[in-house]
Amino acid sequence: MRLTIRRPDDWHVHLRDGAMLAAVAPYTARQFARAIVMPNLPVPITTVEQAIAYRARIEAAAGAGFEPLMTCYLTDSTDPQELVRGHAEGVFTAAKLYPAHATTNSSHGVTNVARITAVLETMQRIGLPLLVHGEVTSPDVDVFDREAVFIDRVLMRLVADFPNLKLVFEHITTADAVDFVDAAGSNVAATITPHHLAINRNAMFEGGIRPHAYCLPVAKRERHRLALRKAATSGSAKYFLGTDSAPHARSAKESACGCAGVFNAPFALESYATVFAEEGALDRLQGFASEHGPHFYGLPLNTGIVTLEQVATAIPDTLQAAGEAIVPFLAGQTIGWRFGGSEVDDDAAGRV
Ligand code: NCD
Ligand code: ZN
Numbered sequence: 001m002r003l004t005i006r007r008p009d010d011w012h013v014h015l016r017d018g019a020m021l022a023a024v025a026p027y028t029a030r031q032f033a034r035a036i037v038m039p040n041l042p043v044p045i046t047t048v049e050q051a052i053a054y055r056a057r058i059e060a061a062a063g064a065g066f067e068p069l070m071t072c073y074l075t076d077s078t079d080p081q082e083l084v085r086g087h088a089e090g091v092f093t094a095a096k097l098y099p100a101h102a103t104t105n106s107s108h109g110v111t112n113v114a115r116i117t118a119v120l121e122t123m124q125r126i127g128l129p130l131l132v133h134g135e136v137t138s139p140d141v142d143v144f145d146r147e148a149v150f151i152d153r154v155l156m157r158l159v160a161d162f163p164n165l166k167l168v169f170e171h172i173t174t175a176d177a178v179d180f181v182d183a184a185g186s187n188v189a190a191t192i193t194p195h196h197l198a199i200n201r202n203a204m205f206e207g208g209i210r211p212h213a214y215c216l217p218v219a220k221r222e223r224h225r226l227a228l229r230k231a232a233t234s235g236s237a238k239y240f241l242g243t244d245s246a247p248h249a250r251s252a253k254e255s256a257c258g259c260a261g262v263f264n265a266p267f268a269l270e271s272y273a274t275v276f277a278e279e280g281a282l283d284r285l286q287g288f289a290s291e292h293g294p295h296f297y298g299l300p301l302n303t304g305i306v307t308l309e310q311v312a313t314a315i316p317d318t319l320q321a322a323g324e325a326i327v328p329f330l331a332g333q334t335i336g337w338r339f340g341g342s343e344v345d346d347d348a349a350g351r352v
Contacts, residue, residue: 012242175227191242
């Protein structure tokens with residue numbers, strides 16, 4: 001079987017910098033027309049100038065035909081005027097809220113949402129979406145409860161205080177998040193990763209500790225995975241594709257204190273197609289991958305198409321990146337789909 005859909009976008013990806021950027025950007029550019037690029041570099045992207053320079057490095061690494069959509073990393077001291085300027089100049093597509101110390105390179109993140117009230121008011125006014133890493137960071141909260149507690153302690157209040165703020169609850173992992181998003185207004189949406197659709201928390205402990213299944217937010221119980229699958233394949237415009245592909249060298253993952261992140265970019269569409277096929281919802285993949293995101297962000301749909309073929313595909317044990325081995329999601333496994341390439345012309349789009 002052959003599936004043809006409008007060219008998709010990745011609404012949440014980590015492309016890194018330097019040699020790692022050069023190695024991983026082509027995987028994302030091969031499958032996606034655009035991507036929302038996370039700003040959590042070791043020196044975070046907090047200014048318009050940094051974003052312009054980073055965008056140019058990404059374009060150089062990804063090659064022609066790929067459009068990086070830049071995000072601003074919010075800190076306690078973000079100047080609302082920087083967002084206004086970046087938005088007006090077409091540099092910032094969104095801004096990212098990392099609670100301080102929630103995840104990789106988030107030490108400069110926001111310590112308390114109350115500190116960025118002026119920023120949120122401005123974003124609501126100019127229509128700049130807020131992308132939220134939705135986990136509390138208090139050590140007294142169990143790691144598996146951090147998303148659900150974030151909803152109660154932070155998100156409920158945030159959407160009540162800023163009822164017109166466009167908000168994306170990123171990489172959701174719980175039934176609680178699905179319930180929250182379903183009940184919220186059309187200004188609230190969520191991204192869902194391929195790995196949270198495919199694995200539950202057992203994957204981290206299968207026969208021993210499995211660092212390549214560790215990411216943040218951490219995978220949860222099976223009932224949560226099932227709720228995510230239902231949401232992603234529901235056809236609801238509130239849910240769209242965001243891989244959260246987060247490459248780390250194998251040596252940084254297989255360590256006494258391994259980094260969080262799943263590198264799923266090389267077989268991202270194949271992974272999503274597997275889930276949608278299993279759920280009998282292949283007819284809804286195009287909405288999730290190619291339409292709901294642009295509608296939410298107010299951006300045009302892509303022209304052109306990609307094809308996916310139902311053919312057994314072996315995923316390698318490792319790939320090379322920045323002179324080191326890197327382990328892709330589903331390494332060593334065989335999945336039922338193969339990416340068959342893209343056509344970028346308008347004629348192809350007319351056929352979708
Ligand atoms: C991301 C990273 O490595 O930058 N890691 C992850 O597990 N997803 C950060 C993030 O999105 O939390
Ligand atoms: Zn991420």
